[in-house]
Amino acid sequence: MSPQVKRSVKFSVTIAVITFVLAAIFSVVSESILSNVIWLIGIAVVFIIILIGVIFDMLGIAATAAVEKPFHAMAAEKVTGAKEAVNIIRNADKFASFCNDVIGDISGIVSGAAAGTVVLQIANIVGHGDGSSFQLILSVVMTSLVAALTVGGKALGKYAAITASTKIIFFAGKAVAFIEKNFKIKLLPENKTAK
Template sequence: MNQKIKRSIKFSLTIAVITFVLAAIFSSLSSSLLNNVSWIIGLIIVLLIVLIGIIFDMLGIASTAAKEAPLHAMAAEKVTGAKEAVNIYKNADKFASFCNDVIGDISGIISGSALTIVILDITKILQGTTDPTPQLFLSVFLTSLIAALTVGGKALGKYFAIHSSTEIILLAGKIIFFIQDKLKIRVLPKSNKR
């Protein structure tokens, strides 16, 4: 079997396992958080989950839209995070897959299940009413609102990702530099210097 195909299969299996683990962790965290807060705080948590999905979707697209030359120029000038930005560019397929498919999709799924918990909390409050119309309206309205914010936010994020990809990837590089340098947590594979 071709070496590239083997690496692709290995990466796909790895990303599937990572997705499973992260989805379990985030789902458990969001459920436990939402069970102990009011519906207003729960709705804010849902909006934060949506925002995380939008940001990571933008990062994934920016990594594939970035241009290599400006990143190398900044790395040559020793701009903080530029070396990491070059590494993101060189691993754009994996970086985009992680950002878009793992974090972005998990955020979408978890925001939906978290919203269900919020709607159930609101339904308990409205349970005294005999008319089911307000509950149905609220459920439809909140679901539609979160869907609109997710899709609209990702569309806006895509615009910025395509038109400001260098700046976005440099910012991501700076954040990764901080995590790797100060917190000593390896985020990206070491770059291969020739």
Template sequence: MNQRLKRSLKFSLTIAVITFVLAAIFSIVSSSLLEQVTWVTGFLIVLLIVFIGIIFDMLGIAATAADEVPFHAMAAEKVTGAREAVIIIKNADKFASFCNDVIGDISGIVSGSALTIVVLQVALLISNGGTTAQIALSVLLTSLIAALTVGGKAIGKHFAIHSSTKIIIHTGKIIAFIEKKFKIRILPSSK
């Protein structure tokens, strides 16, 4: 088996394990939060989960669309986050896979299951309205979340493609802050 295929399989296995763990964490946290709040707060939590998916989808697209050259100039001028931006772009395939496939897809799945909890809460409130009202509400909320997700990702892709340099430098600055403040290594070494 050639070396490139081995690295690809190793990355795929690693990302699958990370996805499993993160999906479990997101699902447990969102479910436990949703059981303790009103349906309105629950719906706001669902919107937050959708927003997280949109943002990470945009980050993944921006990483693949960005040009590396301006970040080398910024890194030479010691601009905070520029070194991290170069690392992001050099690893754009892995960064995009994590952002789009791991976080983005997990957000979509968790928002769907979280929305189910919200719909059940509302259905219990309007149980006198009958199954027609419950079905109508379920269809309405599900369609609204789907429209917000798809529409938000479409807008995010537009910004990612047309403002990739700005998005990636801001991402680099956030990552630099987190790595410096919390002593957590998020990106691979630039060496």
């Protein structure tokens, strides 16, 4: 097996494990929040989960669209986040895979499950639970709304990611720098190959 294939398999297995853990965390947190709040706050939680998915999808697209040249001068002047922005761009495949596939897809799945919980809460309050036509209609409306907001939000995010990739990746670089400095966590490997 070639070294490139080994690296690809290792990354795929790692990302699958990370996805499993994060999906479990997202599900437990969202379900525990939704089980203890009124349906109005539940809807807000669903919209927040959708927003997280849209933002991370935008970050992933921006990483693949950005070029590192604008960040070299900033990195030479030790501007916070510039070196990390270059590193994000050089690791665009891994960064985009994590943002789009892991966080983005988990958000889509969890927002659907959370919407189902909200539908059950509303149906029980109104007194039309247990598979009534009201619950069915509410479920269809809620599922359609979640899908429309997710797809529409991601389409808007993709446009922003392509047209403002430098600004978005610079912001992401600052966020990575903050996390690495304050929490002593290395988020991205050093990649010496220029894009």
